[in-house]
Amino acid sequence: MFALVDCNNFYASCERVFNPNLQNKPVAILSNNDGCVISMSDEAKKIGLPFGAPIFKWEQFCKDHNITVLSSNYPLYGDMSARVMSILSDFSPDIEVYSIDESFLEFKGFENYDFEAYATKIRNRILKWTGIPTCVGIAPTKGLSKVANKIARSNLKQSKGICVIDSDEKRIKALKWTQIEKVWGIGKGLQKRLQAKGCVTAYDFTQLSSDWVRKELSIVGWRLQKDLQGISKIPLEEIVPSKKMIATTRSFENTYSDIDNIKERISTFATSCAKKLREQRSSCHTIYVFLRSNKFDKSQQYQKENTTVILSYPTDSTLTIAKAAVTAVESIFKKGIQYKKAGVIISGLVPNDNYQLNLFTHENPKHKLLMAAIDGLNKKYKADKIKLGNQDLRRTWKMRQERLSPKYTTNINEVLEIK
Numbered sequence: 461m462f463a464l465v466d467c468n469n470f471y472a473s474c475e476r477v478f479n480p481n482l483q484n485k486p487v488a489i490l491s492n493n494d495g496c497v498i499s500m501s502d503e504a505k506k507i508g509l510p511f512g513a514p515i516f517k518w519e520q521f522c523k524d525h526n527i528t529v530l531s532s533n534y535p536l537y538g539d540m541s542a543r544v545m546s547i548l549s550d551f552s553p554d555i556e557v558y559s560i561d562e563s564f565l566e567f568k569g570f571e572n573y574d575f576e577a578y579a580t581k582i583r584n585r586i587l588k589w590t591g592i593p594t595c596v597g598i599a600p601t602k603g604l605s606k607v608a609n610k611i612a613r614s615n616l617k618q619s620k621g622i623c624v625i626d627s628d629e630k631r632i633k634a635l636k637w638t639q640i641e642k643v644w645g646i647g648k649g650l651q652k653r654l655q656a657k658g659c660v661t662a663y664d665f666t667q668l669s670s671d672w673v674r675k676e677l678s679i680v681g682w683r684l685q686k687d688l689q690g691i692s693k694i695p696l697e698e699i700v701p702s703k704k705m706i707a708t709t710r711s712f713e714n715t716y717s718d719i720d721n722i723k724e725r726i727s728t729f730a731t732s733c734a735k736k737l738r739e740q741r742s743s744c745h746t747i748y749v750f751l752r753s754n755k756f757d758k759s760q761q762y763q764k765e766n767t768t769v770i771l772s773y774p775t776d777s778t779l780t781i782a783k784a785a786v787t788a789v790e791s792i793f794k795k796g797i798q799y800k801k802a803g804v805i806i807s808g809l810v811p812n813d814n815y816q817l818n819l820f821t822h823e824n825p826k827h828k829l830l831m832a833a834i835d836g837l838n839k840k841y842k843a844d845k846i847k848l849g850n851q852d853l854r855r856t857w858k859m860r861q862e863r864l865s866p867k868y869t870t871n872i873n874e875v876l877e878i879k
């Protein structure tokens with residue numbers, strides 16, 4: 461049996477743990493730079509605030525409906541997530557952290573367990589120890605546990621946050637209730653193809669010919685179909701796979717029309733990418749750099765420029781990646797344009813211990829030792845104290861977070877004070 465444990469409205473729930481005045485009230489959480497709504501409480505959903513709503517357009521709506529709007533507090537959410545996942549590891553040694561707010565558990569040797577009671581125990585402990593409400597879906601496969609979780613979440617009063625699919629009768633009933641577009645792993649493109657075949661519900665999908673599914677939807681679609689039929693074909697991912705690309709993209713706090721400011725930002729973004737690259741012990745072949753103007757500013761035409769740099773050898777050196785990125789942005793920069801967003805994306809990733817060497821060009825061997833020293837110092841002092849010469853030494857990139865709550869659990873100066 462598998463369980464999917466999902467935190468309810470996770471970002472909003474984290475804020476409520478430390479600010480009980482927000483309980484049972486509409487709450488919305490904004491994206492980077494206080495851009496648009498990325499999470500909200502059930503109360504805000506009922507009022508009609510849409511996901512992805514740009515806050516500058518919905519500011520008055522939020523004021524009129526007394527919706528508390530907060531900036532994303534990622535250090536708090538990350539720490540609370542780690543606490544939840546730590547608790548879950550006590551209930552099964554086989555765990556896959558699927559995202560910041562949900563995990564799969566596999567129950568091996570739990571044949572005689574009362575899964576409804578066990579799910580209740582999981583929910584109660586997480587709520588008691590962290591204050592975060594959760595829903596638990598339990599079923600014979602990962603795909604069905606996703607369906608069970610959605611059912612548990614759809615009617616909290618009736619389900620009490622728990623749904624266990626432990627019979628074929630319950631499985632069929634659950635699949636007939638689930639619309640095809642709500643099935644885990646079925647995107648818009650696949651949804652249209654399945655609907656063209658007459659699939660309205662998840663149950664309809666399970667009735668298609670397995671041969672057709674395997675031929676037309678690949679092995680991934682076939683495994684999903686088998687999972688929904690109650691035959692486990694999607695195992696836990698025990699090892700987090702390395703990323704296939706790494707990106708650092710940001711909207712600026714102001715618009716920039718001078719090349720020097722933009723070069724400094726691009727160098728900083730490239731440095732961030734290189735650091736993440738070394739953390740997963742990979743090197744990159746390709747660097748993609750882009751610039752964007754403000755698409756919401758109707759006084760000027762929207763401009764977007766980009767370019768790609770192909771390196772002659774794979775590298776994880778900040779020096780090499782930043783230099784290439786800065787050279788690239790110089791080639792696409794245009795005078796007179798007010799740029800609002802930029803980014804660096806590195807791809808063509810290969811493991812550091814297994815890649816094709818180039819006979820004529822290679823990385824400067826001193827870079828490895830230098831990067832190790834820089835990473836060690838920055839880790840020791842918990843901040844990016846060591847920077848490149850083309851970065852602003854007095855400046856750290858800071859998101860616009862005008863509605864930020866304190867870092868209650870990660871900064872000793874911001875812990876709750878009891879009076």
